[in-house]
Amino acid sequence: MPLHNDQHIKIYNTLSGKKEDFKPINNGHIGMYVCGPTVYSHVHLGNVRTFMSFDIVFRYLKHLGYKVRYVRNITDAGHLENDADVGEDKISKKARLEELEPMEVVQRYTVDFHNVLNTFNFLPPSIEPTATGHIIEQIELIETIIKNGFAYQVNGSVYFDVHKFNETKDYGILSKRKLEDLIHNTRELDGQSDKKNPQDFALWKKAEPQHIMKWPSPWGDGFPGWHLECTAMSTKYLGDQFDIHGGGMDLKFPHHECEIAQNEASKGKAPVNYWMHANMLQLNGQRMSKSTGNTVNPAELLSGNNNFFSKAYAPSVIRFFIAQSSYRSVLDLTDAGLLASEKGFYRLMDAVSKLEKLPSGSTSTIDVQVWKQSCYDAMNDDFNSPILIAHLFEAVKYIHQIKEGQETLTDKDLNVFKTTIKAFVFDVLGLETITKTEGGNDKLSGAVELLIKLRQEARANKDFALSDQIRDELAAMGIVLKDSREGTTFSLN
């Protein structure tokens, strides 16, 4: 029997602003769509946080035995620089600036995106469709929306008629905006636009002669509007109505609002039952931004080559750091925070490495079932990974107590205990063991062992200044010494 029969998930639904009981449309199956990257530059660390949040959701749903179809798209056309449908296509612009074919830009940054995600041990989605691979579907969708009276054509472009839509439906249902307020707050587009109203959005844009990425359509050569691709691809692979749609908080409006409008206007129904939004990642208490210089990219964070952090951090440490806060809270990336997470991560992994050697006893002094269910309860409560991690640290305490003989577990309970810890640490959180001799560098091991020996001599001579200096300087190089009764061991970060 799959685990999900006994576990009842609640999901915070942006649509209702409440945690709701999760009920998939088809029992045992889940359709999940997450807006992927626009591949015109290196993936932003904030995006890594968003995708990691949904990686953990995906992992947990799979762990529960659901058959999950997870679709995460690649935006390789149609994403303009400005939400008001003006400015250049981001990929075309990059191609022009770097004198590349647009598909070279797309290829370069798609590969980069996958490399970064692989480094952080992401599971690949079930389908990763591209906007340029679904032009026909997008044209068909526009034709239906025009036929249903919710879009109009002007000079080779097609716009969604937000005012018309709002007469019978609710534009703003997701982002809790009112059309009247939007009208009040939108700047007039100096007569430059073909739109009837500034709130309308482009479904198809006419391509100017110099535009390189364009396709023939019933309205002339052009390219699809950015919001449209997600409607086309989500419904193609998941059906006109599906379970979960995720993305970063910044996509709620206008992108996701427009997805709902497009679906209602073409299929006559709301596309998504549960809308989930991951919150922002800040750097040292401030919004990350290239223009202010308050930004760090994944490669710089991993290499330590940046102006913000005292050292390099391993991918699993960063993963652990991200999982230590709820996907719905703003997460502040700081050196102190990462150092604390690193300490916690090694403490957890050190305990996990002791699991196989734990002895079993004739009775159980810990209620393993209660502890196990508390791990599930945490994840069932809107994927609350920080609470799950708190329960894993309870297990760390148990591991040490069992090892010291203060607590005991029967063979059967010990097995449940071990299986549960491993499932949550490796399968659900996606953490990876960082071994002490990673890279198999024997010369390094020899040199560090020598320093450990010198440090022991220093301590024996009560030269604690020297012993601390050895430990701290090694730590600064990413070599962490760990003292225990059995002696000193080291690990590489």
Ligand SMILES: [Zn+2]
């Ligand atoms: Zn999208």
